[in-house]
Amino acid sequence: MIKPDKQRVFSINNEQEFADIALQIFRYQAENCEVYREFITNLKIDANAVKSIEAIPFLPISFFKSHQVVSSPDEAQVTFTSSGTTGMINSKHLVTDVSWYEESFRQAFNIFYGDIKGYCILALLPSYLERQGSSLIYMAEDLVKRSDNPDSGLYLYNHNDLYHQLKRQYQAKKPTLLIGVTFALLDFVENYPIDFPELIVMETGGMKGRRKEMIREELHQTLCKGFGVNAIHSEYGMTELLSQAYSKGDGIFNCPPWMRVITRDTNDPISTLNNEKTGGINVIDLANVNSCSFIATQDLGKVYADNSFEVLGRFDDSDIRGCNLLIA
Numbered sequence: 606m607i608k609p610d611k612q613r614v615f616s617i618n619n620e621q622e623f624a625d626i627a628l629q630i631f632r633y634q635a636e637n638c639e640v641y642r643e644f645i646t647n648l649k650i651d652a653n654a655v656k657s658i659e660a661i662p663f664l665p666i667s668f669f670k671s672h673q674v675v676s677s678p679d680e681a682q683v684t685f686t687s688s689g690t691t692g693m694i695n696s697k698h699l700v701t702d703v704s705w706y707e708e709s710f711r712q713a714f715n716i717f718y719g720d721i722k723g724y725c726i727l728a729l730l731p732s733y734l735e736r737q738g739s740s741l742i743y744m745a746e747d748l749v750k751r752s753d754n755p756d757s758g759l760y761l762y763n764h765n766d767l768y769h770q771l772k773r774q775y776q777a778k779k780p781t782l783l784i785g786v787t788f789a790l791l792d793f794v795e796n797y798p799i800d801f802p803e804l805i806v807m808e809t810g811g812m813k814g815r816r817k818e819m820i821r822e823e824l825h826q827t828l829c830k831g832f833g834v835n836a837i838h839s840e841y842g843m844t845e846l847l848s849q850a851y852s853k854g855d856g857i858f859n860c861p862p863w864m865r866v867i868t869r870d871t872n873d874p875i876s877t878l879n880n881e882k883t884g885g886i887n888v889i890d891l892a893n894v895n896s897c898s899f900i901a902t903q904d905l906g907k908v909y910a911d912n913s914f915e916v917l918g919r920f921d922d923s924d925i926r927g928c929n930l931l932i933a
Contacts, residue, residue, distance in 0.1 A: 615712055623891075627898070631899065634894075638675065638676040641897050662875065673697075677895040679702065679895075683703050684700065700896070701895045709849075711747070717851045717859070718805075721748060722751070724757075724780050725754045727771070727784070728745040728783075734761050746759065771783070778803075781801075787810055787824065791831075794831025799831070806828060810841075838854065839852040841858050847890060848891075856915055865888070866886055866887065866888055871885055874901060882907060884905070886902045886916070887900065888902060
C-alpha cells in the first residue's frame with residue numbers, strides 16, 4: 606500500500622475524501638508500522654477487512670513512551686519529546702519528514718486565523734524553552750519567523766519586556782497573538798495586568814506542577830480580566846500529533862480538515878460513541894502518516910454533530926503532560 610502525498614492530505618475538503626485517505630493511511634501503517642501491526646494482530650483484527658473509519662483500531666498513546674512508533678524506513682529528522690516531571694518516562698515522536706508538521710501547522714493557522722504576515726506573534730513558553738525537543742517551540746519559532754514582523758518573539762521570564770511590547774502593539778493597533786503556557790499566562794497577569802481588547806490570547810494548557818489546577822471557566826475568567834479580552838483561545842495539541850485543533854472561546858475545539866476526534870467507550874476501548882456522549886478521546890491525524898495516525902489519548906471529552914469537540918478531563922490513572930488538560 607502506497608501512502609498518499611502531502612498535497613492530497615492537505616487538500617481534503619469533504620467527509621468522503623477524509624474517509625478514503627484515512628483508510629489508505631490505515632492500510633499503509635498496518636503494513637509498515639511494526640508496533641501498530643503487532644497491536645492490530647493482538648486484537649485479532651484483519652486489516653484488510655477494515656472498511657470504515659469506525660472499524661479502525663486506535664493505538665494507545667502510551668506506546669510512544671515504550672516503542673518507536675514509525676511507519677517510514679527513513680531516519681528521524683527531528684525527535685519531539687513530551688515534557689514531564691523528574692523520573693517520568695516521556696513520549697518520543699520520531700518525525701522522519703518534518704515538512705509534514707510544518708505544512709500541518711502552517712495551513713491550520715491560515716484556516717483559523719488567516720495570513721500569518723498580518724500578525725505580531727508573541728510566545729510566552731518558559732518551560733518549553735528550557736528543554737530540548739518541544740514540538741510547540743518548533744511551531745512557535747516558525748510562526749514568529751514567518752510573521753515577518755520585527756516585534757514578534759519568544760519570551761522566557763522577562764515579563765516586563767513582554768508587557769511593554771504588548772503596550773506598543775496596543776498603541777500601534779497591530780493584530781497581535783499571544784500564545785502561552787497556562788501557568789506563565791497566569792503569572793504574567795498577576796503582575797502585569799493590561800487592557801488590550803483586540804489581543805488574541807491563546808493558552809496551550811499545562812500547569813507543570815507550578816500552580817494548582819483550575820477549572821476552565823475560572824482560568825479563562827481570570828485571563829480575560831487580566832488581559833482585558835472577551836474570550837481566551839486554546840490550542841489542543843501534543844507531542845504525539847503533528848496537527849492541532851483550536852478553540853476561539855468556551856473550550857469548544859475545531860479540527861483542520863485532515864484531523865478528526867472520535868470518542869470511545871471508557872469501559873470498552875474498541876467501541877466508539879455517538880455524538881455528545883462523554884468518552885475517551887481518539888484522534889485521527891492524517892499528518893501523522895509516517896508514524897501512526899490513529900491515537901487513543903488519555904483525555905476525556907465529547908464530540909458534537911458538527912465535529913467540534915470539548916475536552917472534559919483526563920483518565921485518573923494517567924500522568925500529566927503538556928497538552929490541553931483542563932478540567933471543564
